[in-house]
Amino acid sequence: MSATQAQAGLRIGEVARRAGTTPRTIRYYEELGLLPATPERDAGSHRLYGESDVERLAQILRLKDLLGLSLDELRDVIEAEDARGALREEWRRGEASPQRREEIASEALRHIERQLALIARRREKLDELERELTGKQVLLQGRLAELAENLHTT
């Protein structure tokens, strides 16, 4: 028993709580293939998860919530992420040539950049909404100051 993270010690309710969602959502994502079905599970027995599953779920939920992606669009991102994981394995096992390593790293980089582009677009929209609202805010504050002024001088 080394100090690695607890392997497969979490039940569905605890995973849901940590990731900020519900058991139903986890089962639904498993059904869609967004989350891996915990392998060799007798029908009716409990699902068991590890810390990495919590991370993955939390990341899915963040991308969905913040970027407004549908589960179908998320599937693409997830698949790319999984492919990246497989490549990382190949890298880690040390059986990749320098050229192969460069391919793997570039592909991972492109994947990250696509997500960053989505984030940038969102931020622009959010900034514009904020600018409009702060504009109104300043206007109203000015009016209030004016009113206070008048009450003083009269």
Next chain:
Amino acid sequence: MSATQAQAGLRIGEVARRAGTTPRTIRYYEELGLLPATPERDAGSHRLYGESDVERLAQILRLKDLLGLSLDELRDVIEAEDARGALREEWRRGEASPQRREEIASEALRHIERQLALIARRREKLDELERELTGKQVLLQGRLAELAENLHTT
């Protein structure tokens, strides 16, 4: 005919196109009371809208999309916005005392501030996601640079 904005000249398809949605969504929002039912319309006759309806719809869609609000939560925002509109009318007609004017402006200000708070929360989450991704990005770029270096010196 003065140079005011065209009154009630737009049909549902054009409104949808300008606001970036579909006729079905407009009818659904009308059904829920988020958009006003165009008044005195014979059953089966066309709905007609003005520019202000386009603005209102676009704003609803932005709040829903960017802040992730449900239509039920949006209803609250919309109602507050409508109340603000009524108050502004009272203001405009000039029949508000200075004290009353201050009340109206403060209420409007609080309403804006609530929305700005929601935006700030969203931005924080978005920033955190971006930081994590740029962290990975920098790491990968470093690895790529290292690989290029090795290919050179060997």
Next chain:
DNA sequence: TTGCTCCTCACGTCACGTGAGGTGGC
């Protein structure tokens, strides 16, 4: 008259929520 957009049902879909009835581990 011919297109085009509009209308009203009404059923379908996506992403889950919510019981119903039952089994399994501390």
Next chain:
DNA sequence: TTGCTCCTCACGTCACGTGAGGTGGC
């Protein structure tokens, strides 16, 4: 044994999408 969480259907809901069949304005 008693709670608690889990399980699998399966129907409900929210926010629309998508025809079906028909009417109305340039």
